[in-house]
Amino acid sequence: SAGVIETDAVIVGAGPVGLFQVFELGLLEIKAHIIDSLAYPGGQCIELYPDKPIYDIPALPVVTGKELTDNLMKQIEPFGATFHLGQEVTTVEKQEDGRFFVATSKGTQFLTKTIFIAGGVGSFQPRTLKVDGIDKHEGSQVHYRVRKPEQFAGKNLLIVGGGDSALDWALNFCGGNEDGNPHKAESVILLHRRDGFRAAPASVAKMKELCDNYEMQFIVGQVTDLDEAEDGALKGVKVTGGDGVTRVVPCDQVLVFFGLSPKLGPIAEWGLALERKQILVDTEKFQTSVPGIFAVGDINTYPGKKKLILSGFHEAALAAFGAMPIINPEKRVHLQYTTTSPKLHKVLGVE
Ligand code: FAD
Incomplete structure (x- = not known):
């Protein structure tokens, strides 16, 4: 129908890892829609510890949950992701054409080639x-x-x-x-x-x-x-x-x-292989048991998984590369450095 948003990528969850997923997709010139049940981005960093210092983000000796979120929002600005806040993703259904139908509690609907679940410990609901x-x-x-x-x-x-x-x-x-x-x-x-x-x-x-x-x-x-x-x-x-x-x-x-308590909620019903309420992924692409659906950050599990922000950032980078063949099968993707690549400078708007 007319109200359905057609897109390459939908990110479920605007915690630190969902936000960085916007960045990694953006470098590959993939535009994303990002959804969170909270009215603001930042996930646990904002909901649970906005003023507490984090000491293990590489190259940031100390940063609070709020500062990390503000910095990520600034870093992803060039990529113009569309935020859909204050709504929970309730439905994910595979279509015959291989795309996914995604719908939220507010009735926003998408048809997307790929989904990146960055749902953390689940969506926060008031106790x-x-x-x-x-x-x-x-x-x-x-x-x-x-x-x-x-x-x-x-x-x-x-x-x-x-x-x-x-x-x-x-x-x-x-x-x-x-x-x-x-x-x-x-x-x-x-x-x-x-x-x-x-x-x-x-x-x-x-x-x-x-x-x-x-x-x-x-x-x-x-x-x-x-x-x-x-x-x-x-x-x-x-x-x-x-x-x-x-x-x-x-x-x-x-x-x-x-207070708010996180609930895995509807994610459990999307037909993905789970292990103790975490989504099982491979460690090459961080893809779930359903091709085209990736899971990054605290929500996923694999041998050796550590629920750390820095692990989530790495996962987001590989998931973006892993999704390219689905989003744009013709395009050959080469790794480029943000330091030196004129193409990435253009994408970042820093020419
Ligand atoms: P989250 O931050 O949990 O964000 C997930 C988001 O997804 C949430 O906003 C949620 O509302 C949304 N969501 C879920 N399901 C849905 C749905 N169906 N529809 C819409 N939205 C949905 N890590 C470190 O690396 N270093 C630290 O020093 C550190 N300190 C911490 C201190 C505390 C007190 C806590 C609680 C955690 C700490 N962590 C730390 C862990 C870190 O916060 C998490 O690893 C990180 O937040 C995970 O990010 P994420 O984006 O995967 O998930």
């Missing part, structure tokens, strides 16, 4: 609150991410969690953040299972100050049940405190920040 009957409130009164902060202005909020997201949003909706007060809630209650936080100490201090000033409330406990009105709407939740007593906490909206 949910495990309480009976909570599902039907998801999206209306129970939320695991904030898409439109303005929808919570003037509301009575219960924010659950003890990490940076929970603290940051609690402060934001209290008007306690530094960049003003764009979405002040009517009231904010922060609920965490213990009186200790995995968040920036400055945020914790700010939260305590706001509590001392009665601008927000902090409760130790866990949501154990819902308090629903007759029409089924949520009017509060039942919280079992550290003292074992269960109390009703009234609220309009519940925001849960339990």
